[in-house]
Amino acid sequence: MKAVWLENKQLSLKDNLPIPQPPEGEALIKVLQAGICNTDLELLRGYYPYTGILGHEFVGRVEKGPENLINRAVVGEINAACGECRFCKSGQPTHCENRTVLGIVNRHGAFAEYLTLPTKNLYVVPENVSLDEATFTEPVAAALEIQEQVKITPNQKVLVVGDGKLGQLVAQTLALTGCDLLVIGRHSDKLTNLESRGIKVGFKDVLKERSFDIAVECTGNPEGFSIARSALRPRGILVLKSTYAANLNLDISSIVVDEITLIGSRCGPFQKALNLLAQKTIDVNSLIQHRYPLEEAISAFESAGKRGVLKVLLEME
Numbered sequence: 001m002k003a004v005w006l007e008n009k010q011l012s013l014k015d016n017l018p019i020p021q022p023p024e025g026e027a028l029i030k031v032l033q034a035g036i037c038n039t040d041l042e043l044l045r046g047y048y049p050y051t052g053i054l055g056h057e058f059v060g061r062v063e064k065g066p067e068n069l070i071n072r073a074v075v076g077e078i079n080a081a082c083g084e085c086r087f088c089k090s091g092q093p094t095h096c097e098n099r100t101v102l103g104i105v106n107r108h109g110a111f112a113e114y115l116t117l118p119t120k121n122l123y124v125v126p127e128n129v130s131l132d133e134a135t136f137t138e139p140v141a142a143a144l145e146i147q148e149q150v151k152i153t154p155n156q157k158v159l160v161v162g163d164g165k166l167g168q169l170v171a172q173t174l175a176l177t178g179c180d181l182l183v184i185g186r187h188s189d190k191l192t193n194l195e196s197r198g199i200k201v202g203f204k205d206v207l208k209e210r211s212f213d214i215a216v217e218c219t220g221n222p223e224g225f226s227i228a229r230s231a232l233r234p235r236g237i238l239v240l241k242s243t244y245a246a247n248l249n250l251d252i253s254s255i256v257v258d259e260i261t262l263i264g265s266r267c268g269p270f271q272k273a274l275n276l277l278a279q280k281t282i283d284v285n286s287l288i289q290h291r292y293p294l295e296e297a298i299s300a301f302e303s304a305g306k307r308g309v310l311k312v313l314l315e316m317e
């Protein structure tokens with residue numbers, strides 16, 4: 001089969017890889033469509049040493065697996081957990097110490113014609129959710145993870161830093177809480193997209209220091225971090241949604257003095273994400289910028305890596 005292979009920070013398109021055989025408890029999924037995410041771009045830059053097929057945001061059709069899933073369109077949680085370790089046993093499978101992660105840690109990913117995942121990771125796509133929308137389940141779930149970690153109420157002032165792929169989804173999901181939300185970005189077209197949904201937006205010069213209860217960093221760059229940090233009031237909460245390929249230089253003393261809570265935030269609830277997509281309460285279609293066939297994955301990556309480009313999709317058939 002064809003797939004996008006990452007090795008030594010180099011991408012290549014392979015066409016001679018074997019179709020994977022699902023082990024016990026896993027399903028074989030024909031990938032229909034997949035999305036390129038910043039994590040893929042960070043992996044390419046070396047944030048984590050991974051060799052194998054890249055990709056973790058996908059929608060596919062089950063070809064081998066339990067009867068009730070055959071031929072169904074599915075999306076899948078990316079962490080495959082062991083079920084045995086102390087994190088699994090305490091209900092935190094995304095932190096399983098033996099986990100493999102689709103297209104990220106020891107598990108071939110979704111930029112391929114086929115992938116396998118444990119059947120317990122799979123969710124059937126509701127009928128009124130399109131394939132395009134379903135491809136966004138994973139990043140929408142990741143955006144919703146913030147609300148699993150922090151209780152957000154309508155009287156709180158919440159800042160989102162970043163108007164890119166992740167910032168757009170984080171902003172839309174936070175807006176549903178009714179909080180007093182502001183999104184800071186660099187691109188007026190992307191900010192306009194959020195503004196048209198009733199979300200307050202601006203460039204960083206509108207920010208007053210020490211004025212927000214919660215700030216969510218969605219840029220993955222040190223400047224975004226420092227904007228989010230300085231906008232927080234004492235005892236504010238700083239949520240980090242992005243991985244950083246480089247190390248951050250941060251003023252730890254100010255975090256101590258201001259008693260700031262730092263929260264790392266990663267994978268989130270798939271079923272809630274699918275429900276939002278089915279209810280059409282958030283819009284992901286406006287985030288799709290380009291589509292490429294799998295054969296043109298290298299060009300797709302070049303396009304996705306350009307500054308300001310939103311979601312680039314790979315189509316497998």
Ligand SMILES: [Zn+2]
Pocket residue numbers: 037038039040056057138139
């Ligand atoms: Zn992702």
Ligand SMILES: [Zn+2]
Pocket residue numbers: 081082083084085086087088089095096097098099
């Ligand atoms: Zn485990």
